[in-house]
């Protein structure tokens with residue numbers, strides 16, 4: 209965990225001391241904090257991965273001239289921690305690529321703005337980091353290229369499922385995945401799924417087949433390529449059908465459109481790795497959120513019979529999603545919060561990867577608790593007057609805690625079926641299928657009586 213509290217305590221102590229010592233109301237020496245000396249390094253390290261030309265963020269923060277007009281806005285969004293986007297409660301767990309600013313960094317930005325956002329000696333300012341469009345993980349074994357999709361000028365939010373040609377007809381073991389969005393300004397996120405050979409685009413789009421998919425990994429602004437630990441890999445069954453789910457998001461208007469062609473590099477192991485990584489979906493497909501409910505609770509759990517290693521956690525809900533917590537309930541009764549996301553934001557589909565994979569003893573229950581806000585107070589809520597159930601559309605809901613995991617004892621994996629679904633989940637999935645069948649029947653009956 210980043211030690212945010214001690215730093216806060218220290219900076220408060222400094223402030224208190226300074227207030228006693230310095231007579232002027234504002235004890236900041238304006239010459240002290242400058243872009244060149246203090247601010248550029250913070251922004252280059254934490255912001256410009258998104259805030260540079262051609263990326264998702266609305267403006268570049270690479271240079272002083274580009275940043276200066278945004279100074280007040282930067283103070284606001286960093287102080288309230290909406291930027292950089294990161295939603296894990298720092299009290300639980302430590303995660304790789306955590307971009308959050310420390311309290312000391314936020315304080316530096318505040319002082320810079322209070323001092324009038326001075327440039328300092330620009331000749332001494334650090335060079336902005338360079339970003340290459342090359343594959344970060346080196347040349348992939350196979351590059352997949354999605355079909356082109358034209359994001360028209362009037363699109364603000366749009367989901368598109370794309371089927372991607374998969375030339376691989378034999379079993380492969382995925383070691384790493386790197387995704388390069390084509391029309392970066394317009395791609396909000398991308399999710400990669402494997403499906404059985406007979407899966408069709410029409411099937412996934414029909415909103416009935418999604419639970420037959422295996423989630424592999426995805427891309428969103430600021431998301432690093434997915435790499436499994438040495439000796440670990442994910443199985444790609446022979447003749448898998450490959451789908452990308454694309455979420456396009458941008459400000460609509462003349463000239464804002466573009467053509468997307470997202471590519472994915474796959475890196476394979478030469479042979480079956482010692483440990484097979486699986487994706488667990490902890491879901492609650494029985495979701496039924498009443499209109500106006502501000503604090504609807506939903507949960508799901510899975511008890512592992514074998515010692516398991518958990519690699520990452522990906523909370524997934526839609527616009528009513530409010531909070532999600534992943535908890536381990538150990539056989540000795542102890543409980544530990546593995547990830548707490550107290551303010552979920554659908555706009556950011558982030559994966560949280562613990563700096564050390566979490567080893568969970570046999571008999572541990574992994575539990576996911578989610579909260580939904582279907583009231584008018586939730587500004588993202590498209591319609592507080594409707595009941596909401598499970599579904600693919602953004603206006604439906606989902607409650608999924610994705611976890612990449614493996615069993616420590618690889619003999620537990622020798623006879624793995626293509627798609628591992630824990631029994632507890634199978635029951636739930638049956639419930640959903642049953643629920644959907646009834647919905648379809650009811651819709652058909654209604655259509656018949658309606659004429």
Ligand code: HEC
Nearest residue numbers: 254255257258264265266278281282285291292293429430
């Ligand atoms: C992972 C990508 C990402 C990172 C990292 C990031 N931003 Fe942003 N930022 C965005 C996006 C995208 C938006 C537009 C938000 C929206 O449309 O809702 C934004 C919006 C903003 C805005 C508001 C712009 C406006 O229109 O009012 C400010 C200010 C800002 N970011 C500053 C920062 C600072 C400072 C950092 C680093 C400390 C940072 N951002 C890190 C992606 C990012």
